[in-house]
Amino acid sequence: MAYFNSRDLAAISLCAALWGVLNAIFSPIFFAITGMPFLCDLIGFFTLILTVWWIRKPGAATVVGLIATVISFSLNPGGIHFLAFTAASVVFDLLTWTIGYKKLFGKPIITAVSLTAISLLSATLAGFLIASFFMPSQTLALWTGLHAAGGVIGGIVGFLLIAALRSIKGLDPNSLVI
Numbered sequence: 001m002a003y004f005n006s007r008d009l010a011a012i013s014l015c016a017a018l019w020g021v022l023n024a025i026f027s028p029i030f031f032a033i034t035g036m037p038f039l040c041d042l043i044g045f046f047t048l049i050l051t052v053w054w055i056r057k058p059g060a061a062t063v064v065g066l067i068a069t070v071i072s073f074s075l076n077p078g079g080i081h082f083l084a085f086t087a088a089s090v091v092f093d094l095l096t097w098t099i100g101y102k103k104l105f106g107k108p109i110i111t112a113v114s115l116t117a118i119s120l121l122s123a124t125l126a127g128f129l130i131a132s133f134f135m136p137s138q139t140l141a142l143w144t145g146l147h148a149a150g151g152v153i154g155g156i157v158g159f160l161l162i163a164a165l166r167s168i169k170g171l172d173p174n175s176l177v178i
Contacts, residue, residue: 012055037143040085080134099118115158119155120155121151
């Protein structure tokens with residue numbers, strides 16, 4: 001029996017497409033206007049949170065990150081910096097698996113704090129990698145900090161998204177039909 005069933009694969013595909021397309025279209029516009037990387041972090045981490053909440057299997061967030069990278073490169077071939085988010089999705093996956101999905105999505109306060117912290121750590125890694133390898137003119141601390149702030153924003157938005165989905169009477173990730 002396959003590790004990811006057809007429902008999991010469909011959810012992974014939807015989340016990866018959401019991340020890849022939204023990032024390729026809106027993040028460059030936002031960055032050109034503000035010079036801030038917050039939107040790419042927000043999109044990435046709320047999508048990873050949705051993925052982990054929906055599927056609850058190790059590897060799901062990593063696969064979403066890999067597919068989103070392919071989509072991002074297809075739509076923006078020069079966006080090599082997206083590889084930092086691929087690495088961040090692996091870290092995100094490992095941290096959520098380490099905490100455990102049952103504990104992570106149990107009490108709302110634990111969910112909020114944990115997801116925000118995991119997004120912060122993962123986004124900090126992405127910012128560090130981007131600053132180190134792709135943006136030599138930027139200071140390392142500044143760029144890492146901007147991405148960390150974006151990770152916090154993405155973590156909060158992701159938590160609010162799954163809180164809204166959980167508030168629908170009787171809705172749990174297994175009842176989502178694709």
